[in-house]
Amino acid sequence: MLALTALTISHFRSHKLARLTLDGRPVALFGPNGAGKTNVLEAVSLFSPGRGMRRASAAEMTRRPEALGWKLNGLLASGARNFEIEIASDSGAARQVRIDEKPASQLALGQLARVVWLVPSMDRLWIEGAEGRRRFLDRMALSFDPTHAEASLTYEKAMRERNRLLKEQVRDAHWYVALEAQMATSGHRIHQGRISALNLLKSAQDRAETGFPTADLELNQSEEEMPANETDLVHALTESRARDMAAGRSLVGPHRSDLIGVYAAKDVPARDCSTGEQKALLVSLILANARALSEQVGAPPIVLLDEVAAHLDAGRRAALYDEISALGAQAWMTGTGPELFAELGDRAQRFEVTERDGTSHMKPG
Numbered sequence: 001m002l003a004l005t006a007l008t009i010s011h012f013r014s015h016k017l018a019r020l021t022l023d024g025r026p027v028a029l030f031g032p033n034g035a036g037k038t039n040v041l042e043a044v045s046l047f048s049p050g051r052g053m054r055r056a057s058a059a060e061m062t063r064r065p066e067a068l069g070w071k072l073n074g075l076l077a078s079g080a081r082n083f084e085i086e087i088a089s090d091s092g093a094a095r096q097v098r099i100d101e102k103p104a105s106q107l108a109l110g111q112l113a114r115v116v117w118l119v120p121s122m123d124r125l126w127i128e129g130a131e132g133r134r135r136f137l138d139r140m141a142l143s144f145d146p147t148h149a150e151a152s153l154t155y156e157k158a159m160r161e162r163n164r165l166l167k168e169q170v171r172d173a174h175w176y177v178a179l180e181a182q183m184a185t186s187g188h189r190i191h192q193g194r195i196s197a198l199n200l201l202k203s204a205q206d207r208a209e210t211g212f213p214t215a216d217l218e219l220n221q222s223e224e225e226m227p228a229n230e231t232d233l234v235h236a237l238t239e240s241r242a243r244d245m246a247a248g249r250s251l252v253g254p255h256r257s258d259l260i261g262v263y264a265a266k267d268v269p270a271r272d273c274s275t276g277e278q279k280a281l282l283v284s285l286i287l288a289n290a291r292a293l294s295e296q297v298g299a300p301p302i303v304l305l306d307e308v309a310a311h312l313d314a315g316r317r318a319a320l321y322d323e324i325s326a327l328g329a330q331a332w333m334t335g336t337g338p339e340l341f342a343e344l345g346d347r348a349q350r351f352e353v354t355e356r357d358g359t360s361h362m363k364p365g
Contacts, residue, residue: 031353036360048115059092110146117304211319212284
């Protein structure tokens, strides 16, 4: 079992103080738009490595106007153990993690808690730019391998420095060698992590009996843009310097990849599907991610589904709730009214979220 059994939110976004006692069942949060439901899901998303589901800075998460900093305390049931986790930011400083009262890294947090999510901003995943699709895939890769985040940070830092040299028209090869070696090592790790994630997702989809459509996924990148091994990537970066200098940026590497999705049953590109079909494909992928993680680590991840009922009819909602319950995942879901969770019956805990004078309030629903 992997679940939060207690959560305290202090001075985080619209929440001044909220305490939840949980029993491991899915959690349904309902209330009007702007009440603070998504802020609760964002708080839970911080119990995994990375910047959370909104990719916000620590300063952006602090409650206004006090700006005192914020703190999250959670009791995490992971396997046969319970872990006390504190995540805090003091007046906008970078967030700090403590596990059982001891300072800990985000990597250590990622080894304990696996969290996956689907938020409304992802609804346009298939029709907007490739950057969002890469981030979507990287988040899945990170859920399988918490060290994927370190490779991404290393790659981005080295690439930023290389791009600076390119824009300044620095031609001395010695300035590039170490940076390109870092990009090749971390870039190859990123690429392999993505391929591994896609294979795990495909396997999880192939074995599942689900009410949601299967998506065929492919990492779209030419051999010239992303060579198959680290040595060839170093060579490609070296050979591409003149071209990159003319462009003012690096044109080779995993940052050039794109994720292509196809609605398998209809053989239709995801970008050409209806809004409802695109939503169903995304739900299918999140469920596949959760199933694959359950097989890999022995327990399903915590699943965050913000406004999940949007674009899903009653039949699809019921199918979603049945799959979540069968998986045994603690899913945190939001919606504007309790009727959106009627099909869950007593399989979930419910909390009503309201807002008064800029402060969110929660009570059992």
